[in-house]
Amino acid sequence: MVLVIAGVNRAPKVISGWSLLKIAKFSFNLAQKPLQIILEEKLILLLRSCRTLKHLHQIQGQIIAHGLEYNAYVAPKFITACAGLKKMAYARKLFDRIPDPNTAIWNAMLRGYSQTESFWEVIVLFSQMNSLGAFPNCFTLPIVLKSCGMVDATREGEEFHCFAIKGGFKSNPFVATTLIDMYSSRGFVGDAYKVFQDLPERNVVAWTSMINAYISCHDMVSARRLFDLAPERDVVLWNTIMSGYIELGEMVAARQLFDKMPNRDVMSWNTMLNGYANNCDIESCEKLFKEMPERNVFSWNGLIGGYALNGHFSEVLGSFKRMLIDANVLPNDATLVTVLTACSRLWALDMGKWVHIYAENIGYKGNLFVGNALIDLYAKCGTIENAVVVFNCISRKDLITWNTIINGLAVHGNAVDALSLFDQMKKAGEKPDGITFVGVLSACTHMGLVREGFLYFQSMVDEYSIVPQIEHYGCMVDLLGRAGLLDQAVDFVRNMPIKADAVIWATILGACRIYKNIELAGLALQRLTELEPNNPANFVMLSNLYKDLGRWQDVARLKVAIRDTGFRKSPGCSVIEVNDSVVEFYSLDERHPETDNIYRALRGLTILLRSHGYVPDLKQVGQGACDGGWTTRKKVQI
DNA sequence: ATAGGGTTAG
Numbered sequence A: 001m002v003l004v005i006a007g008v009n010r011a012p013k014v015i016s017g018w019s020l021l022k023i024a025k026f027s028f029n030l031a032q033k034p035l036q037i038i039l040e041e042k043l044i045l046l047l048r049s050c051r052t053l054k055h056l057h058q059i060q061g062q063i064i065a066h067g068l069e070y071n072a073y074v075a076p077k078f079i080t081a082c083a084g085l086k087k088m089a090y091a092r093k094l095f096d097r098i099p100d101p102n103t104a105i106w107n108a109m110l111r112g113y114s115q116t117e118s119f120w121e122v123i124v125l126f127s128q129m130n131s132l133g134a135f136p137n138c139f140t141l142p143i144v145l146k147s148c149g150m151v152d153a154t155r156e157g158e159e160f161h162c163f164a165i166k167g168g169f170k171s172n173p174f175v176a177t178t179l180i181d182m183y184s185s186r187g188f189v190g191d192a193y194k195v196f197q198d199l200p201e202r203n204v205v206a207w208t209s210m211i212n213a214y215i216s217c218h219d220m221v222s223a224r225r226l227f228d229l230a231p232e233r234d235v236v237l238w239n240t241i242m243s244g245y246i247e248l249g250e251m252v253a254a255r256q257l258f259d260k261m262p263n264r265d266v267m268s269w270n271t272m273l274n275g276y277a278n279n280c281d282i283e284s285c286e287k288l289f290k291e292m293p294e295r296n297v298f299s300w301n302g303l304i305g306g307y308a309l310n311g312h313f314s315e316v317l318g319s320f321k322r323m324l325i326d327a328n329v330l331p332n333d334a335t336l337v338t339v340l341t342a343c344s345r346l347w348a349l350d351m352g353k354w355v356h357i358y359a360e361n362i363g364y365k366g367n368l369f370v371g372n373a374l375i376d377l378y379a380k381c382g383t384i385e386n387a388v389v390v391f392n393c394i395s396r397k398d399l400i401t402w403n404t405i406i407n408g409l410a411v412h413g414n415a416v417d418a419l420s421l422f423d424q425m426k427k428a429g430e431k432p433d434g435i436t437f438v439g440v441l442s443a444c445t446h447m448g449l450v451r452e453g454f455l456y457f458q459s460m461v462d463e464y465s466i467v468p469q470i471e472h473y474g475c476m477v478d479l480l481g482r483a484g485l486l487d488q489a490v491d492f493v494r495n496m497p498i499k500a501d502a503v504i505w506a507t508i509l510g511a512c513r514i515y516k517n518i519e520l521a522g523l524a525l526q527r528l529t530e531l532e533p534n535n536p537a538n539f540v541m542l543s544n545l546y547k548d549l550g551r552w553q554d555v556a557r558l559k560v561a562i563r564d565t566g567f568r569k570s571p572g573c574s575v576i577e578v579n580d581s582v583v584e585f586y587s588l589d590e591r592h593p594e595t596d597n598i599y600r601a602l603r604g605l606t607i608l609l610r611s612h613g614y615v616p617d618l619k620q621v622g623q624g625a626c627d628g629g630w631t632t633r634k635k636v637q638i
Numbered sequence B: 001a002t003a004g005g006g007t008t009a010g
Helices: A017-032 A035-048 A053-065 A074-084 A088-097 A103-115 A119-131 A140-150 A154-166 A173-185 A189-198 A204-216 A220-229 A235-247 A251-260 A266-278 A282-291 A297-309 A313-325 A333-345 A349-361 A368-380 A384-393 A399-411 A415-427 A434-447 A450-462 A470-482 A486-495 A502-514 A518-531 A537-549 A552-565 A595-611
Strands: A003-005 A013-015 A573-578 A581-586
Touching: A035 A053, A035 A074, A053 A074, A074 A088, A074 A103, A088 A103, A103 A119, A103 A140, A119 A140, A119 A154, A140 A154, A140 A173, A154 A173, A173 A189, A173 A204, A189 A204, A204 A220, A204 A235, A220 A235, A235 A251, A235 A266, A251 A266, A266 A282, A266 A297, A282 A297, A297 A313, A297 A333, A313 A333, A333 A349, A333 A368, A349 A368, A368 A384, A368 A399, A384 A399, A399 A415, A399 A434, A415 A434, A434 A450, A434 A470, A450 A470, A470 A486, A470 A502, A486 A502, A486 A518, A502 A518, A502 A537, A518 A537, A537 A552
Parallel strands: none
Antiparallel strands: A003 A013, A573 A581
């Protein structure tokens, strides 16, 4: 029997009897589609669109009401929806009740754990799957092997590799590629190559993974050899080899490849752009940015990040504004972090606050990275209360969150809260690192807690096996010096296992000024001039001490000595946020076009302050020098 | 349903 169907605008199509049978069967199904299938499909659609936990619970209610909780098609989608909401424990509750889960359900669980970065859970669950005699398929292994690569599970990875061979999966392109990635991410390029070599048919993805394996161990020669041998090169492969050269700073080689590429996508341009940015070639970065045919958020992040890396913070803010207003590109969390960091460096608090509100409006409230940058901004700009508010809004805190708030509180002299948060941090199970202890120790310094400071210093070594760095020794010297224990401070310096640097001697010198110890000040200055013969700021500190003691002859003598070094102390520079930009100025600066008006306003303010009984304490100016800004390890210039 | 490519914080 032959049937001819005439289609509109189409040649008549001949349909064989066998096909007709299929059509008939299909129509029969359509007419008689059981209610259950319609229900399943409806629930699956609902689960796929599920974005909130509340919605999930509503859908689950319907699933249970229809008795489809353990259904082979619905259950995997339910688990996937849980994973999307990062509620794998909730998915697990259902999973553990399912009597005999099919492979799709197992895979959904494994994928869920992998998505939520619970890689050990993936490994454990897969072992369980094997011991229960369930059947993994070719979808299962890539998830599991990827997890082995993400954590240090070399033994398990090899075991699962054997499993893949026995199960006949080793030539599956997906399995083989994840095997290559797994071995290379653990640093076993040789094993990765064996898998690659054994592959009967290698597609371009496998070639890319193998080339990436060589790049990850900085073997650009082998990477390039394979690249030249590859039978097919797509844009991803070109971008991969290019970024290999960029990582090693070989910008010329990278650029040659970039120019030779048959076609470039946005990623190619962005890779090159980021390469220039990270190699501190901001001119090439700007030039390439202008030439780009298409720019996405990553392109803008590349340019903005390049400015930030080179310390051009005003340009960061400028290009951020262009990004929003001219280009209308929506920033992501990385953009916001870089911009907030720039605000913090420029003390541009108003701009920072604007970014804060903007970030919350586009859905970054409580975001870990953005939150950390905001805490830093508020702490650096002197509004520690705001920093605490942001800190409390972050539900999942990490080490940097804790470090930023503890150090911020300590710098602000809020030592009690700093130390109490350190306790909370330990209770929350976060392991402190060297930076945490910089905050803890400087908190002790602010409160004059010498004994406690030494106990914390001990626990850092004993409990957390952190090797103290120069900044920790510096904190201890500051702790002793500010407590007036100058001799002990000098003893401590002499017994340190590492050589004291200029910051440490400046700390001692600063303490000498507070406690008017001229003898040790001389010693400190001697060490300082050995370490930094060209830094006149050191002489200025001693000169201030002489002034305090009224030894004007010595002040004059030092002035000559400073002049003789031939170096001039660079003037301290201040910055101020005006409207939405940042202006820098020096003492007695007259470069601004509105100079006359500024000084007139300033005189008015001074008169106003004096009339309210304000007497400036000039001695306090410059005290920052011995505070030393331990968190930044920069000496404040007086 | 499964594999390859960029940037973010103290």
